[in-house]
Amino acid sequence: xxxxxxxxxxxxxxxxRNADVAADCVQDTFxxxxxxxxxxxxxxxxxxxxxxxxxxxxVDQIRKSIKENKVDIDNxxxxxxxxxxxKYSGIATTNPDPWQFxxxxxxxxxxxxxxxxxxxxxxxxxxxxxxxLRMLEDMETEExxxxxxxxxxxxxxxxxxxxxxxxxxxxxxxxxxxxx
Amino acid sequence: MFTxxxxxxxxxxxxxxxxSPAKRFFLQxxxxxxxxxxxxNRQVMDGQDMCRHFKQYEATNCQCAPELQEGQKDELKALxxxxxxxxxxx
Numbered sequence: 542x543x544x545x546x547x548x549x550x551x552x553x554x555x556x557x558r559n560a561d562v563a564a565d566c567v568q569d570t571f572x573x574x575x576x577x578x579x580x581x582x583x584x585x586x587x588x589x590x591x592x593x594x595x596x597x598x599x600v601d602q603i604r605k606s607i608k609e610n611k612v613d614i615d616n617x618x619x620x621x622x623x624x625x626x627x628k629y630s631g632i633a634t635t636n637p638d639p640w641q642f643x644x645x646x647x648x649x650x651x652x653x654x655x656x657x658x659x660x661x662x663x664x665x666x667x668x669x670x671x672x673x674l675r676m677l678e679d680m681e682t683e684e685x686x687x688x689x690x691x692x693x694x695x696x697x698x699x700x701x702x703x704x705x706x707x708x709x710x711x712x713x714x715x716x717x718x719x720x721x
Numbered sequence: 722m723f724t725x726x727x728x729x730x731x732x733x734x735x736x737x738x739x740x741s742p743a744k745r746f747f748l749q750x751x752x753x754x755x756x757x758x759x760x761x762n763r764q765v766m767d768g769q770d771m772c773r774h775f776k777q778y779e780a781t782n783c784q785c786a787p788e789l790q791e792g793q794k795d796e797l798k799a800l801x802x803x804x805x806x807x808x809x810x811x
Contacts, residue, residue, distance in 0.1 A: 547788045554787045637764045654778040676772040682734045697733045704768045
């Protein structure tokens, strides 16, 4: 608990962005870990084994929060959202804006990742949930659609939106300029 | 030939590996020739790359991550001790 508690809490916080829910997740993870301890074969670091358990708890929490806020997802018309980017023929109408700085050059700077972590918070729901499941938890498109109860097209819209919002937030925080 | 919509969906879903070699060739050709899809592909790849690096950073040397409060830790420790005692009885 002393060794991995904070790591798991930070992991849950970066995905769930809610201190109470993250603490509950840590608790559930340790409890599930104790129950399943005899199945741990020692082939990998116990930290990552616990993280694997926590991943399922995070997905459960996201599923639960989506059920509670279902209206937010159903509210939007995916055809309308897509029409901003594509003509009826499927040809693109807008170009994604280039980066205001080169993020790859900032990878070695630990401060950049702290800023990145803060910026994930700037992505609005449900795009953030889609981003967390697909990009941070590496879940397959089909799995994410099942958890979020959305179509693959709508997931595309959410991920695109999440990337855009994250980019704007990163540019604003990292370069110190207000880019809109 | 693919439309921009099909290409961007495929790039976003990362399902291009499942496409046939011929389809993959046309998809790559489209990305090379189309300004929108080239930029979109770059954006998707930047996102994937960034997330991969973030996860590495998170697993190894996250310095200013939020921490559990002492009260929460004590509560959790007591709960875990009770749970361990319960499972060792069984």
